[in-house]
Amino acid sequence: MYGKKGSELVKELASSEPGQLSAFNNDLFAQVIDECTGHLHHLGSLIRKIEELKKIEEIKKLNNQELEESEKQLLKAHNSGALIHHLSLLRNKRCLMAYVYNRAETIRSLGWAVERVLPEEIEEKLSGSEKEYFKNHAASLQSYMSELDLDLAVDMVPPKDPYIKVRVLEDIGNVLLSDQSANLARHAILFLRRTDAEQYISQAIFTLMLW
Amino acid sequence: METGAQDGSSGYSTMDDYESLISTTDAELLKRAWQNEKAAPQILRFEAALIQRSREQIKLMEETVGEFTRNGIDPLTVSLYQMDLDRTVFLLRSYLRTRLQKIEKYVFHIQKTAELWNRLSRQEKRFAERCIEDMEKHLDQSVLSKLPSSYKSHLKQSSSSEEDDMVPEPRLDTYVICRSKRFLGAFQLDDRQFPVNIEADDLYALPYKSIKPLVETGQIDLV
Numbered sequence: 001m002y003g004k005k006g007s008e009l010v011k012e013l014a015s016s017e018p019g020q021l022s023a024f025n026n027d028l029f030a031q032v033i034d035e036c037t038g039h040l041h042h043l044g045s046l047i048r049k050i051e052e053l054k055k056i057e058e059i060k061k062l063n064n065q066e067l068e069e070s071e072k073q074l075l076k077a078h079n080s081g082a083l084i085h086h087l088s089l090l091r092n093k094r095c096l097m098a099y100v101y102n103r104a105e106t107i108r109s110l111g112w113a114v115e116r117v118l119p120e121e122i123e124e125k126l127s128g129s130e131k132e133y134f135k136n137h138a139a140s141l142q143s144y145m146s147e148l149d150l151d152l153a154v155d156m157v158p159p160k161d162p163y164i165k166v167r168v169l170e171d172i173g174n175v176l177l178s179d180q181s182a183n184l185a186r187h188a189i190l191f192l193r194r195t196d197a198e199q200y201i202s203q204a205i206f207t208l209m210l211w
Numbered sequence: 212m213e214t215g216a217q218d219g220s221s222g223y224s225t226m227d228d229y230e231s232l233i234s235t236t237d238a239e240l241l242k243r244a245w246q247n248e249k250a251a252p253q254i255l256r257f258e259a260a261l262i263q264r265s266r267e268q269i270k271l272m273e274e275t276v277g278e279f280t281r282n283g284i285d286p287l288t289v290s291l292y293q294m295d296l297d298r299t300v301f302l303l304r305s306y307l308r309t310r311l312q313k314i315e316k317y318v319f320h321i322q323k324t325a326e327l328w329n330r331l332s333r334q335e336k337r338f339a340e341r342c343i344e345d346m347e348k349h350l351d352q353s354v355l356s357k358l359p360s361s362y363k364s365h366l367k368q369s370s371s372s373e374e375d376d377m378v379p380e381p382r383l384d385t386y387v388i389c390r391s392k393r394f395l396g397a398f399q400l401d402d403r404q405f406p407v408n409i410e411a412d413d414l415y416a417l418p419y420k421s422i423k424p425l426v427e428t429g430q431i432d433l434v
Contacts, residue, residue, distance in 0.1 A: 033354075033357045033358075036357070036358055036359070036362075037357075037359075040359040086369070089358075089359070089362060089369075090362070090368050090369055093354070093358060093362055093368065093369075094368065094377070096353075096354045097350065097354055097365075097377065100349070100350060100353045100354055101350070101379075104346065104349060105315075105316070108315055112308075112312075127353065129349050129352040129353045130349070130353075132348075132349070132352075133345055133346075133348070133349035136341075136344075136345040136348070136349075137342070137345050140338060140341035140342060140345060141311070141338070143337075143338075143341070144311070144334055144335075144337070144338040147334045147337070148307070148334055150266075150303070150304065150307070151304075152304050152307055152308045152311070154304070155300065155301045155304045155305070158298075158301055158305075159294070159297040159298060159301050161294070163290075194297070195297070
């Protein structure tokens with residue numbers, strides 16, 4: 001059935017949890033594209049047949065004749081056939097685009113959450129073009145922020161207290177923060193300025209402690 | 212701007228004076244701009260002057276806090292200033308962020324609608340242009356380059372479509388919660404028979420589409 005694979009692609013998208021990415025479905029994707037090429041092939045040959053019939057019709061008109069009943073039927077059949085292939089192609093295109101576009105949206109939202117580097121387990125789910133898109137988009141964001149001289153990737157939740165308690169997960173050593181220098185040793189519990197700590201939290205070097 | 216102070220509430224004039232004073236400070240204006248931007252499905256006009264002022268204020272506050280710390284002023288006072296500063300910075304960041312996210316999402320729609328495009332700041336326009344470039348490239352590489360030539364557009368479904376029929380647009384008929392600071396009188400909604408009386412300080416849930424002009428002229432706030 002035409003368009004079935006395309007809809008499977010979209011279903012895969014719809015059944016995954018929002019904000020989560022599954023691996024890019026290369027196989028199915030390529031199959032749908034193949035289907036599109038097939039449609040084009042059929043479409044082309046049908047259009048040629050239609051044109052031939054139309055030519056015959058014109059010649060017959062000159063001789064004051066009409067197409068024979070069987071030829072009329074054939075013309076109708078070819079017309080609807082071409083329409084079906086055209087519409088299937090459109091539908092497949094919409095499915096493909098929806099797949100890529102919606103994934104791109106998720107990828108963008110990741111860009112806000114993890115800054116410039118994607119964790120490996122996510123990166124391996126992306127297609128080549130998607131990786132490139134993520135990189136380009138992150139660079140666009142970055143250039144906007146540097147133009148404004150304001151980091152928009154921090155401060156994702158409204159601030160309650162200027163200081164927060166964090167636990168260090170990795171050995172980093174001495175780091176100069178805005179109001180003090182801190183020794184980031186593993187398992188150390190620190191009481192830091194929220195703005196300082198946030199970048200480390202997003203890199204999973206700190207974990208936020210609730211008291 | 213508080214013309215509502217005259218009608219029927221003259222007994223509370225000192226209160227109103229105070230409120231109108233508060234409601235015109237930049238902090239309050241920034242909060243309103245942020246709230247509106249957060250709640251509106253569409254991108255609103257960039258508050259260029261307000262953002263400029265807020266950024267200058269933030270810089271000033273940062274200097275003050277720095278000075279206080281150096282001069283050994285009571286830590287509690289300093290941390291109160293710091294908190295105020297943090298909140299302002301958060302509002303500013305969140306405001307800009309919300310706008311960027313809308314641009315990301317509806318970039319093709321914004322690009323082809325002059326009215327929306329003109330609402331962006333200079334930097335946002337540049338960002339939008341780059342977004343478009345990135346997205347077009349990505350779509351082209353993944354899908355469009357593999358399709359037949361008359362199906363290659365990212366705006367139209369095929370070359371036989373007369374207008375752009377593949378551009379995601381914000382849904383303007385979603386309901387938003389809004390509040391007016393003053394009495395706006397009977398207001399005719401598009402698709403309803405009876406006009407709605409918009410009273411001061413009452414909350415209404417109305418379709419965004421019908422109150423759009425009121426939001427854009429600042430007569431009504433989204434919550």
